[in-house]
Amino acid sequence: MKTLTDSSFNEDLINNDLILVDFWAEWCGPCKLVAPILEEIERDKGGALTVGKLDIDENLDVARRFEVMSIPTMILFKKGEPVARIVGAKSKNAILRELESHF
Amino acid sequence: MTERIKVAIIGSGPAGLTAAIYTARANLEPVVIEGEISSTSDQPGGQLMLTTEIENFPGFINGIEGPELMGNFKAQAERFGAKIHSAKVSKVDFSERPFKLWTSDELEEEEPTYLAESVIISTGARSLMLGIDRELELIGHGVSTCATCDGFFFRGKEIAVVGGGDSAMEEAIFLTKFASRVFLIVRRGELRASKIMAERALKNEKITVIWNSVVTKLNGEKALSSIEITNTIDSSVSQLEVSGLFVAIGHVPNTDVFGKQIELDENGYINTSKGTYTSVEGIFACGDVQDHTYRQAITAAGSGCMAAIDVERWLENHQ
Numbered sequence: 461m462k463t464l465t466d467s468s469f470n471e472d473l474i475n476n477d478l479i480l481v482d483f484w485a486e487w488c489g490p491c492k493l494v495a496p497i498l499e500e501i502e503r504d505k506g507g508a509l510t511v512g513k514l515d516i517d518e519n520l521d522v523a524r525r526f527e528v529m530s531i532p533t534m535i536l537f538k539k540g541e542p543v544a545r546i547v548g549a550k551s552k553n554a555i556l557r558e559l560e561s562h563f
Numbered sequence: 564m565t566e567r568i569k570v571a572i573i574g575s576g577p578a579g580l581t582a583a584i585y586t587a588r589a590n591l592e593p594v595v596i597e598g599e600i601s602s603t604s605d606q607p608g609g610q611l612m613l614t615t616e617i618e619n620f621p622g623f624i625n626g627i628e629g630p631e632l633m634g635n636f637k638a639q640a641e642r643f644g645a646k647i648h649s650a651k652v653s654k655v656d657f658s659e660r661p662f663k664l665w666t667s668d669e670l671e672e673e674e675p676t677y678l679a680e681s682v683i684i685s686t687g688a689r690s691l692m693l694g695i696d697r698e699l700e701l702i703g704h705g706v707s708t709c710a711t712c713d714g715f716f717f718r719g720k721e722i723a724v725v726g727g728g729d730s731a732m733e734e735a736i737f738l739t740k741f742a743s744r745v746f747l748i749v750r751r752g753e754l755r756a757s758k759i760m761a762e763r764a765l766k767n768e769k770i771t772v773i774w775n776s777v778v779t780k781l782n783g784e785k786a787l788s789s790i791e792i793t794n795t796i797d798s799s800v801s802q803l804e805v806s807g808l809f810v811a812i813g814h815v816p817n818t819d820v821f822g823k824q825i826e827l828d829e830n831g832y833i834n835t836s837k838g839t840y841t842s843v844e845g846i847f848a849c850g851d852v853q854d855h856t857y858r859q860a861i862t863a864a865g866s867g868c869m870a871a872i873d874v875e876r877w878l879e880n881h882q
Contacts, residue, residue: 488712489612489630493600516715529716529786529807530703532602547703548602551649553668 461499464512466521473540476510478562483526483533485517490549491532497552498534501559508563538562564674568594570874571664571679572645573652574817576609577860578850579685580636581867582874586683587643589875594646594677596666598686603708605689605817607649608633610851611860613709615737620860632860650676657682657824657843681845681878683870684821684833688814688851688858693725697781705787706808710734713807714741722807723748723790725778731811732760738809739769746803747772750795750812773803781808816852830855839870845881847873 464472464481472479482498484491495513502511516523516531526535526542536544536559546558570586572579575597586593597607604610611617611629618626641647648666656663656675662682663675690708692698698706707713714737722742724735727749735745747764752774754761764770773792779800780791789804816832818825826834826842832855833841833848841848849866851858 485715487715490600490602490606490709490712493606497600527704527786529705530602530707530709530713532712533703548708549600549606551599551601551667554599 461495461502462510462512464514464519464522466519469514469519469522472512473537476512476537478508478536478538479510479512480534480536480559481522482511482513483516483523483528483531483535484513485515485531488531494532494534494549494555497555500552501555505563509559536562565676565678566594567661567678568592569680569878570594570683571596571662571677571681572683572685573664574598574609574685574687574850574852575607575637575647576611576633576685576687576850576863577636578687578852578863578867578870579609579683580633580640581864582683582685582849582871583640583645584636584643585868585871586874587640587645589871591875591878592644592646593683594648594679595640596648596650596652596664596677599649599651599667602712603689604687608637609687610689613711614733615711617860636864652686652820655682655821655824657821657846660845662845680881681847681874683839683867683874684825684841684846684848684852685850685863685867685870686817686820686852687863688816688855690730690811691813691815693778693810693812695779695781701781701783701787701808704785705783705806706781706810708810710737710809713809714738717742717807719743720806721746721804722809723778723803723805724809724811726811726813727751727754727756728811728813729756729760732756732764734809734811735764735770736760736767738807739767742769742807745770746805748776748778748792749774750777751775778808814851814855814858816855818852837873839866839873845877847877 614629650666654665661678849870850863
């Protein structure tokens with residue numbers, strides 16, 4: 461998984477046609493459960509999808525810009541535009557169901 | 564592929580994992596169907612996964628974090644050979660032995676995932692929601708099911724916690740770390756929380772209690788901006804400007820999947836007798852799914868141990 465920051469974010473959107481951004485923080489229990497699942501999904505998709513993690517403790521600007529008020533929140537960006545949003549930790553199957561139509 | 568097992572344990576909170584430790588040490592090779600991850604209390608590890616410090620679990624002089632405690636329970640069960648299966652039980656057939664269990668990760672519905680000689684149900688309870696309009700839609704936009712996850716976003720803001728029990732006190736006190744003011748909305752004119760928790764909350768300068776009141780409406784377009792409160796005595800209605808709402812009004816047992824196959828009480832909790840026996844021979848229940856009185860990690864763990872001993876003896880007599 462790629463580590464994203466407030467300063468890298470705009471470029472990350474330009475450079476990745478399909479990127480799933482995981483808004484997380486060290487103190488969030490459910491975030492820790494969801495991280496390995498996102499890694500697995502990225503591996504399964506073999507290059508078709510980039511997964512980036514954004515630590516909201518250090519990068520509050522992007523979190524604010526996309527009105528993230530709960531973590532984990534995962535937003536899928538297609539060509540720079542948000543196309544899907546998942547709030548809360550979910551199982552692999554449930555996450556895939558939300559993303560599937562955008563591949 | 565259907566697997567034949569001696570003991571299936573459904574749920575992985577303190578009750579289920581204690582049952583797993585005991586049955587694994589008794590060489591019963593238990594399989595724990597631990598649940599699916601979520602941001603609600605209905606998740607592997609159970610309700611403690613969303614709590615912070617636990618001060619009253621015996622053996623931890625300085626307290627322990629909920630997720631850490633549950634990680635320890637799980638590691639201890641695995642050390643003795645308990646198998647952990649990350650899925651939810653999606654269907655059961657308790658009409659004959661061996662019992663049939665299907666899990667959420669199996670797409671083929673035909674064959675059960677497990678044929679189990681005995682079953683321990685420890686699916687616990689989950690937090691109740693208010694059940695009012697727009698509540699689900701506003702989760703992640705001001706309405707939260709996880710104070711420890713979302714408290715951070717309400718730094719310097721005014722928020723509300725609904726409930727009068729221990730979980731509501733815990734959440735309200737925790738949230739004062741971030742929020743400038745926490746309104747505690749209590750249905751009655753008194754708190755049903757334990758004395759120590761109630762005192763802590765009432766003493767906290769950032770907490771303002773609104774007595775005899777219920778939340779009746781959520782306002783805000785994209786995110787919560789205010790809530791409507793109705794007084795339970797004179798039915799007067801008022802608006803409270805808050806950007807966050809945390810609900811801790813009680814629990815419901817996770818027994819939906821068992822349907823009418825096992826005897827439940829009028830609130831959906833499993834009826835147990837003679838320790839952890841249920842209405843179906845060979846099926847046992849422990850923890851919050853059969854206990855709406857004590858609901859503590861230690862009592863759940865204790866009843867998990869009882870279920871393991873009951874299963875072991877029952878299997879000896881029914882081989």
